[in-house]
Amino acid sequence: MRTPILLVGLLALAPAARLAAQTDYYLRAGATGWGTLVHDFIAADVDTKASIGPLVAVGLGHSIAPRYRAGVELTLSSSALRTEYGSVTTDLGSARTGSALAFLDGGVSGGLRWQAGLGFLHYFAGAAGGLLEESATRLLVGGGLDYRRPLLAAWDLTVAARYDFHRFNTPALKAHGFSGGQGVQRVSLAIGLARGHR
Amino acid sequence: MSRRLAAAALALLCAGCSDIGSPSRADIYEWRSAQGGDTLSFHWPQSFLPVRIWAEDQHGLPAYADSSIAAWKPAFLYHEWDAVRVADSSEADVIVRYGSPPAGDDILLERFALDGRAPECQATTLPHVDDAREVHLPMHVYITARFAPDLPATQACLALTLTHEIGHTLGIFAHSSHPEDIMYGDPMVPKPSERDRNTAEVLYHTPANVSPAPRP
Ligand SMILES: [Zn+2]
Numbered sequence: 001m002r003t004p005i006l007l008v009g010l011l012a013l014a015p016a017a018r019l020a021a022q023t024d025y026y027l028r029a030g031a032t033g034w035g036t037l038v039h040d041f042i043a044a045d046v047d048t049k050a051s052i053g054p055l056v057a058v059g060l061g062h063s064i065a066p067r068y069r070a071g072v073e074l075t076l077s078s079s080a081l082r083t084e085y086g087s088v089t090t091d092l093g094s095a096r097t098g099s100a101l102a103f104l105d106g107g108v109s110g111g112l113r114w115q116a117g118l119g120f121l122h123y124f125a126g127a128a129g130g131l132l133e134e135s136a137t138r139l140l141v142g143g144g145l146d147y148r149r150p151l152l153a154a155w156d157l158t159v160a161a162r163y164d165f166h167r168f169n170t171p172a173l174k175a176h177g178f179s180g181g182q183g184v185q186r187v188s189l190a191i192g193l194a195r196g197h198r
Numbered sequence: 199m200s201r202r203l204a205a206a207a208l209a210l211l212c213a214g215c216s217d218i219g220s221p222s223r224a225d226i227y228e229w230r231s232a233q234g235g236d237t238l239s240f241h242w243p244q245s246f247l248p249v250r251i252w253a254e255d256q257h258g259l260p261a262y263a264d265s266s267i268a269a270w271k272p273a274f275l276y277h278e279w280d281a282v283r284v285a286d287s288s289e290a291d292v293i294v295r296y297g298s299p300p301a302g303d304d305i306l307l308e309r310f311a312l313d314g315r316a317p318e319c320q321a322t323t324l325p326h327v328d329d330a331r332e333v334h335l336p337m338h339v340y341i342t343a344r345f346a347p348d349l350p351a352t353q354a355c356l357a358l359t360l361t362h363e364i365g366h367t368l369g370i371f372a373h374s375s376h377p378e379d380i381m382y383g384d385p386m387v388p389k390p391s392e393r394d395r396n397t398a399e400v401l402y403h404t405p406a407n408v409s410p411a412p413r414p
Contacts, residue, residue, distance in 0.1 A: 040276075042403040043404050089244075172275070178220060
């Protein structure tokens with residue numbers, strides 16, 4: 001637990017260090033792929049998965065040192081939920097999420113930057129009787145790489161590859177006797193425009 | 199700092215690999231029907247869902263059908279079973295009527311509320327299984343009061359007994375030996391217990407040897 005706490009502290013303190021720093025912002029759209037949301041066993045394996053789904057992300061970054069930036073990224077995503085067991089696939093509606101991630105990023109080389117962050121992933125309430133009958137909010141940890149190159153006078157092309165994970169559980173699962181949380185890994189790829197200092 | 203970040207990423211990666219703790223579903227009862235040495239196991243395939251249930255508009259049966267469906271749905275976390283009430287009996291997979299079953303039907307399951315202290319109602323579910331191990335549709339459920347059907351005690355009996363019969367129609371072709379279960383032979387509780395729900399869920403993950411005949 002120490003490292004995430006250190007990361008949070010760093011992110012909280014960093015913006016104050018350079019109030020006069022420059023700011024940039026971006027908007028991206030892309031797709032998210034999910035690992036298994038719930039692995040269960042009822043006579044045989046039962047896996048609940050989310051399909052690859054669209055995402056939009058907006059972010060704001062603030063320079064805090066020559067090589068480092070701190071910021072916040074907000075994303076929305078939607079994916080179809082299904083459960084598979086044996087040869088059966090059932091439709092569980094959709095998983096709609098919103099996330100807020102406080103991040104720190106730094107230059108790698110050229111237009112390439114790394115990013116790491118900590119925040120929250122919120123599952124919006126879905127269909128009655130489903131896994132997501134009620135909303136749920138989980139701690140989210142993520143990171144990735146951003147590539148940026150000039151496109152127009154004031155706008156850059158930006159491409160981001162992200163990896164994040166959280167531990168999934170919902171009130172409906174708890175009511176069924178599930179405990180702990182399923183480690184869920186997600187990857188996403190998004191493309192968009194960024195504006196601000198280069 | 200990059201070493202710390204790498205260590206954090208690695209630790210979180212490992213944490214991300216673990217599975218959620220699944221509930222134990224060991225506490226279940228036998229749901230299959232043993233008929234002359236033959237064991238019959240049935241559940242509705244996904245292609246038939248939602249199961250369409252029609253209830254005769256007598257003594258509150260439509261409302262009890264709705265509450266029965268609502269009582270069973272939460273058992274199916276992964277939407278293995280679902281049902282809706284329909285307005286037209288010609289479209290139904292399950293028909294619930296007020297009254298006694300006609301003589302001569304092939305009665306596979308039968309429940310009579312024979313509790314001498316509270317003999318308010320009785321019901322019968324008739325899943326007609328042919329030699330090809332197909333259940334003829336629609337299935338028929340007959341439910342009737344022994345005394346005045348509008349007495350509160352009789353209404354409560356009709357409600358919980360219909361939930362019991364819907365349990366039969368979804369595939370629980372046997373009775374629990376536990377009085378606290380809705381599928382006990384003479385049901386006394388108003389809704390499915392955890393053991394009922396576990397049994398229903400497990401049966402939908404177990405191969406069936408009886409399937410529904412094509413819809414007419
Ligand atoms: Zn019965």
